[in-house]
Amino acid sequence: MIVFEICEKRNKNESILGYLFYYERSKRFFAEILNETDEWTAPFMFSGHVKKGIYSIDSEWSGKFVRQRIIPPDRQNLGSILKDNNLKSYDELKLLLLSEGRCAQDELYLKRVSEKDILPEIKERFEHKVLEVMALGESKVLVFFRDKESRIIDLQKLKGNDRAFANVLMDKEVFENVRVSPGGNGIEWGEERFIPAELLRKKGKKSEIGFEDVKVFIKTRLYDTADLTEYLGCSRQYIKQMADKGKCAAVREASNTNLYFKSRFETETG
Secondary structure (H helix, E strand, O other): OEEEEEEEEEOOEEEEEEEEEEEOOOOEEEEEEOOOOOOOOOOHHHHHHHHOOOOEEOHHHHHHHHHOOOOOOOOOOHHHHHHHOOOOOOOHHHHHHHHOOOOOOOOEEEEEEOHHHOOHHHHHHHOOOEEEEEEOOOOEEEEEEOOOOEEEEEHHHHHOOOHHHHHHHHOHHHHOOOEEOHHHOEEEOOOOOEEEHHHHHHHOEEOOOOHHHHHHHHHHHEEEHHHHHHHHOOOHHHHHHHHHOOOOOOOEOOOOOOEEEHHHHHHHHO
């Protein structure tokens, strides 16, 4: 993760308005605006969010903020500009580092800092981000937060008739492919179908199931293929033969090992 302070300089006074986070694996930006920042002092791109009390900015709008402050990819002389700056290809992060996020429309600039320099307010905010998510039956997901709370969210009720989520709700395989957004900023089914952590916490129904409970269940109530061969005293080939006959269904299949519920074998062989 690469961290930038979003700074502003006015009349020799410098102030920090928030932070911009870049997640290298996904190549996506997420911004966090300080609570003391109002809609008039916030970066213009985020003023509408701050007016609504939204201080954690999703990757779509954070990306727009970045692209506003770097050379556009359709610039006529882009090739020569990249060459002059020793860049082999168009790279938003590298261009942002070169420009320090400055543009002619305002007095904002970006300053790269280390994670330890992040203000306590933002560090505390990160403790309320998403840790993990599980797809449940029908349209519900169970979301675990970093502060050990969990919520059950009914996506059908939350998103209603939002067409962007239509295929998620209609396709079980797609729905079960839910994942945590970079930095725990929310959950998503691809970048265009994103639900922020704050909304999940606000709209979700509190659950008594903790993430530690799930870890204990996985550790104590599942067999992998090696465990199962030892428990049954048989070979992998025998387990495969049982599976082919429908007597040994795996809960998850992989190329080198499968996972099985212990109860299936305890009740039938114990």
